[in-house]
Amino acid sequence: MRILFLGDVVGRSGRECVVSRLPALVSRWALDLVVVNGENAAGGFGITEAIYDELRAAGADAITLGNHAFDQRDALVFIERAEGLVRPMNYPAGTPGRGAALIEAKNGARVLVANVMGRVFMDPLDDPFAALDRTLEGAALGRVADAVVVDVHAETTSEKQAIGHYCDGRATLVVGTHTHVPTADERILAHGTAYMTDAGMCGCYDGVIGMDKEEPLRRFTRKLASGRFEPASGPAALCGVAVETDDRTGLATRVSAVRMGGGLSEVRPAFWE
Incomplete structure (x- = not known):
C-alpha cells in the first residue's frame, strides 16, 4: 500500500497548494491513501465544512485535527456527519466527533486513521498512551485494519518520539504534527x-510557523499584541511523509519525507519517482 500524509494545512495559501498539487500526486504515485492534517486550514484556526469538502475532493481520504479542532463553530456540528474527519481521541467524553475512523482506501483496504494530542505544553487532556491502547486493541493491525496511521498532534519532540516507540509494531505510521516545521528523522522503527x-x-514558510511575520515579530520585540495573527500569503510548500507498506503485515517497508515548493529544498520519495 502507498500512503501519503500531509502536515498541517495553513490558511488559503496552504489550501491552494494542496488542492493544486495533490490530484496529480495521487495519479503519479498511484496513492492508495492520503491523510491530511487540516486543523489550521480556515484562516489558520480550525476547519469549515466547505474546506473539508474541498480537501476531500482533491484526494484526501481522511483529515485529522488538533488543538484548533473546534475554533470554527460549525465544526461542532458537521464533524458528526463528516466520516473522514478525525479529532484527537483523548478529548473528554462527550466531545463531538471521533478520535479514530476505519477508512476505505482507494485500493479497498481498511485503514485505521487515529488522532491523539500530546499533553506537554498543551491542553491537559486525557492520557494519550492509554487512549491509543484502547483504540489499537480494538482495531488491531493485520486483523481489523490493513494499515494504521497515527497523527500525534503535540508540542515536544520527546513526547512524539515516546508515542512512536509505544506504538512500534502496532501501527504502520506514527507522524507528528502541530509545530509546522519538517524534521529530518523519518525512519522505520x-x-x-x-x-x-x-x-x-x-x-507559506516566509513567515512564522505559517503566520504573516509582522505580528509575531511585534509581539516578540515589544511584548504587545497589535493585531490578530493572519496566515502568510506567499507561495506555499507542500510537506509530509510517504510510506510504502508490506501488504501481508501492514508494517512499513519504505519511508521518505516529502517537500515541494515554497522555497524549501525539494525531497520526493525516490522509490515512487
Missing part, C-alpha cells in the same frame, strides 16, 4: 512502524 517527528506544514 525497530518493529516496523514508520516514524517522523513532524511532517511540517502545507503553507
